[in-house]
Amino acid sequence: MTKQISELALLTPSQMNDIDREAAKTTPVIQLMENAGWAVTREILKRYKPCSVLVLCGPGNNGGDGYVVARLLAKAGWPVYVTAIAKPKMRSDVARVAGQWTGTVISNSASYIEKVGLVIDAIFGAGLNKALDLEITNLLRKAKHVVAIDIPSGVHGETGQIMGYAPHAELTVTFFRAKPGHYLLPGREYVGELVVKDIGISSNTLSKTSTRCWLNEPGLWKIPTHEITDYKYSRGIVSIVGGSQMTGAAKLSAHAALNTGAGLVHIFALGSADCYSASSPCFIVDKDSLEIALQDSRRKIWVCGPGLLPEEVNEILPKLVAAKVKIIADAGVFQSNQSELLKGASIITPHIGEFKRVFGDIEEDKVSAARLAAQQTGCVVVLKGADTVIASPDGRVAINQHASSQLATAGSGDTLTGIIATLLASGLSEWESACAGVWIHGEAGFLCEHSWPTAEDLAQNLGNARDNAAR
Numbered sequence: 001m002t003k004q005i006s007e008l009a010l011l012t013p014s015q016m017n018d019i020d021r022e023a024a025k026t027t028p029v030i031q032l033m034e035n036a037g038w039a040v041t042r043e044i045l046k047r048y049k050p051c052s053v054l055v056l057c058g059p060g061n062n063g064g065d066g067y068v069v070a071r072l073l074a075k076a077g078w079p080v081y082v083t084a085i086a087k088p089k090m091r092s093d094v095a096r097v098a099g100q101w102t103g104t105v106i107s108n109s110a111s112y113i114e115k116v117g118l119v120i121d122a123i124f125g126a127g128l129n130k131a132l133d134l135e136i137t138n139l140l141r142k143a144k145h146v147v148a149i150d151i152p153s154g155v156h157g158e159t160g161q162i163m164g165y166a167p168h169a170e171l172t173v174t175f176f177r178a179k180p181g182h183y184l185l186p187g188r189e190y191v192g193e194l195v196v197k198d199i200g201i202s203s204n205t206l207s208k209t210s211t212r213c214w215l216n217e218p219g220l221w222k223i224p225t226h227e228i229t230d231y232k233y234s235r236g237i238v239s240i241v242g243g244s245q246m247t248g249a250a251k252l253s254a255h256a257a258l259n260t261g262a263g264l265v266h267i268f269a270l271g272s273a274d275c276y277s278a279s280s281p282c283f284i285v286d287k288d289s290l291e292i293a294l295q296d297s298r299r300k301i302w303v304c305g306p307g308l309l310p311e312e313v314n315e316i317l318p319k320l321v322a323a324k325v326k327i328i329a330d331a332g333v334f335q336s337n338q339s340e341l342l343k344g345a346s347i348i349t350p351h352i353g354e355f356k357r358v359f360g361d362i363e364e365d366k367v368s369a370a371r372l373a374a375q376q377t378g379c380v381v382v383l384k385g386a387d388t389v390i391a392s393p394d395g396r397v398a399i400n401q402h403a404s405s406q407l408a409t410a411g412s413g414d415t416l417t418g419i420i421a422t423l424l425a426s427g428l429s430e431w432e433s434a435c436a437g438v439w440i441h442g443e444a445g446f447l448c449e450h451s452w453p454t455a456e457d458l459a460q461n462l463g464n465a466r467d468n469a470a471r
């Protein structure tokens with residue numbers, strides 16, 4: 001079922017801190033901690049048979065949640081041991097819940113951790129501020145089955161980076177909203193199954209922090225569905241610049257556009273038009289000059305880059321920019337240190353290698369890098385990968401997890417360009433087109449019957465994928 005946009009919000013640890021502080025005005029922190037512990041315990045009881053459990057508790061509120069879980073599992077009859085990785089501050093809320101633990105405390109759990117059925121990682125959550133030390137790392141390395149509270153200790157909640165070490169959890173239970181680090185790589189690989197639980201914090205508190213990041217799922221866009229009054233021009237026209245030598249890319253983009261529901265697809269061929277005309281009776285291959293094509297005010301959406309040589313891009317892209325059409329730029333447009341060339345485009349879709357070629361190394365994390373590139377170029381940036389990040393010049397970011405490695409096939413990027421162009425031509429904004437396009441691309445992969453689809457196979461599923469994105 002389509003979610004509300006507010007449910008898709010991803011909160012950085014510092015935003016979550018703001019929310020916690022706001023929530024604490026009406027619900028005491030100790031109660032939130034109890035609720036968090038209950039939520040984790042319920043998820044454990046649903047999935048695991050009774051077994052021996054070791055709860056590793058850190059010094060902060062994440063540790064506090066751990067003490068609650070220990071108490072509740074013990075109450076349910078499970079053999080539970082607790083190790084305090086660091087002592088909570090005196091008279092703190094954590095110290096109070098720690099004081100309610102009357103079961104076994106093991107000061108050195110190195111010999112137990114391998115033997116217990118389940119390890120609860122309540123060492124650090126949102127408060128992680130440096131790399132895990134060697135002692136904690138060596139201990140966690142021995143854990144076999146881990147359930148993480150909020151986030152596996154060592155995964156940075158904002159960036160998904162691993163701070164020294166992190167355990168591979170089977171289950172992570174987080175609270176209120178997920179965090180970017182749950183979905184960004186490499187963090188995503190450590191989270192296991194992710195469950196987001198309500199712990200009594202009202203959604204209204206979201207207004208106390210400016211949400212700038214969302215999970216890329218239906219709810220983030222509104223895609224036009226079939227209307228009885230549709231005609232080809234109302235569905236949108238996509239124009240694609242076809243290379244003179246590498247002709248496959250433009251054809252794949254064009255097929256993807258048609259299959260996603262474009263009303264009309266033109267190919268403006270830089271070399272011989274014949275190979276494009278021969279590839280599909282549905283394409284309109286331009287006979288006239290680019291200037292004449294650009295005079296047609298209905299042709300506002302252009303794809304430039306797939307299959308183009310640098311000299312072809314240098315000739316065509318400035319003319320498209322000057323004509324003030326909306327440009328989806330990919331592949332050939334990404335030239336060494338040439339970010340200036342991209343100004344005037346609407347959406348750019350680089351993979352990591354192309355991104356680094358244009359913008360240099362990613363100094364921080366993918367989200368910050370994509371945001372910066374979006375501000376620098378004025379384009380919506382689709383930084384492609386297993387955790388594609390979509391960034392708008394106004395600071396909005398979406399993180400996509402709806403994709404599989406099935407998409408890692410030649411021509412898959414050209415397909416994405418055609419999808420995004422079609423959505424833009426249908427009237428969606430640049431931001432919505434990029435977000436929905438990335439999701440539809442992933443969905444087309446999931447809908448493929450065989451596990452090793454070609455870009456042409458992906459195209460076959462785009463109509464259904466679009467319908468699923470509109471639900």
Ligand SMILES: NC(=O)C1=CN([C@@H]2O[C@H](COP(=O)(O)OP(=O)(O)OC[C@H]3O[C@@H](n4cnc5c(N)ncnc54)[C@H](O)[C@@H]3O)[C@@H](O)[C@H]2O)[C@H](O)CC1
Pocket residue numbers: 016020029032033034036058059060061062063064065123124125126127128129130131132133149150151175176199201
């Ligand atoms: N609404 C909610 O989501 C609620 C979340 N809760 C839980 O509280 C934690 C966040 O608690 P906080 O006390 O802010 O941080 P931590 O427990 O993660 O730890 C902070 C503590 O640890 C020190 N520290 C950080 N990194 C390291 C390190 N690598 N080595 C050594 N020490 C480190 C830091 O200096 C602090 O002293 C959240 O994750 C939830 O699990 C609450 O239950 C309330 C509701």
Ligand SMILES: [K+]
Pocket residue numbers: 062121122123124125148149150151152153
């Ligand atoms: K944790």
